[in-house]
Amino acid sequence: MTQLYLIRHGESWANVQPIMAGMQGDKGLTPRGVAQAERLRDRLAHGELQADVLIASPLPRAKQTAEIIQPALKLPIIFDDDVQEFKIGAADGMTNQEAWAKFGAPNFQDFPLRPIAPEGESVGTFMLRVAQTLTRIIEAYEDKTIVIVCHGGVIDATFLYFFQMPTFVLPPTDFHTCNTSITHWERVHRRGRQLWRLNSYNDIAHLHDIGAIESVRWEYTDLTSDSHPAVPLRQGE
Template sequence: MTNLYLIRHGEAWANVQPILAGMQGDKGLTPRGVKQAERLRDRLAHGELKADVLIASTLPRARQTAEIIQPALGLPIILDDEVQELRLGEVDGMTNQEAWAIFGPPDFEQYPLRPIAPGGESWGGFMLRVAEALTRITREHAGKSIVLVCHGGVIDGAFMHFFQMPSNVLPPTDFHTRNTSLTHWEQVHRRGRLLWRLNSYNDIAHLHDIGATESVRWEDTDLQAPGGHPASPVPTE
């Protein structure tokens, strides 16, 4: 039986500042994000999760989260570029306002196959990459318990992939994945074949007394406000 545990990174500077954070713009975790990851580490140290493999996105905020929880799992970290958040291309490291002034705000609702910027990904391309990465990882480690430290958009993509939702358009649902939350998928034999079953989503029991503040979302803030985010639906950072 294969178990896949998806962990979103702790709160990152990219979650509280209007910075587009790929490899250049990612400044890692905030102090609150470090504390969240430490709480998860302490929770996992009690043996709740018996992992065989620990994989992390190469983006600093995910890698730092994996390094914090690694002692609780006692496993080497396998870094994987293919479970990064949506790739930003030329806007990496810019503020939202700087990027949209040059390239225009992304509109994945109307144009899901248009890249966010030159060298970046479209929504459809991102979802395809996530699906391919999850297929490869679960096949390479079939029968094991896999911990994957990644991003909100990757966890969104897991829903699209395992539920076989159309991946070239935005879903008619809104995901709300919290920092350092646990999402557990289990592969089981049902109806004469292997199926993926969702056992839990957004488990943040380890944050019960410090909470998990919602990250800044571009579509919920005023573009005209200083440092504001434009009103465009894009994946969770």
């Protein structure tokens, strides 16, 4: 039976600042993000998850998270470029405002095949990459327990992949995948065939007293309005 655990990285500087964070713009985890990853490590150290393989995105925020939890899983980390977040190409390292001013604000709903910037991905190409990558990993580690430390966009895309939804348009739903949350898919035999079952989504039990806040999202940055904060407000602020 194949078990797939997807872990989102801890809170990163790109989550609290409007920065386009590819390999250049990604400055790794905030102190809060480090604490979140350490809480997850301590949780996994009790043997809750007996993994056979540990795969991680090489982007600094995911790489750092994987390195923090690795001692609990006692596995080498396999870095895989294909589980990176949505690739932003020439916008890497820019603020959202700079990127939108130079390349235009993204409109994924109406133009899902338009790259966000030169050398970057569109919604369609991102979804295709995630689908191809999941297929490759699942086939390579059939009947194994797989852990992938990755990104919110990748985790969100798994729902479209496993539910066989259209991938060239955005779904009429939204996701709020929290930092260091665990999403668990399991392949089971039902109705005469192999099916994927969702056992858990957004499991952040290890953050019971420090929580997870809403990340900066691209749509928060409006070049014509000051209605959205550049940095998300903490609870109670």
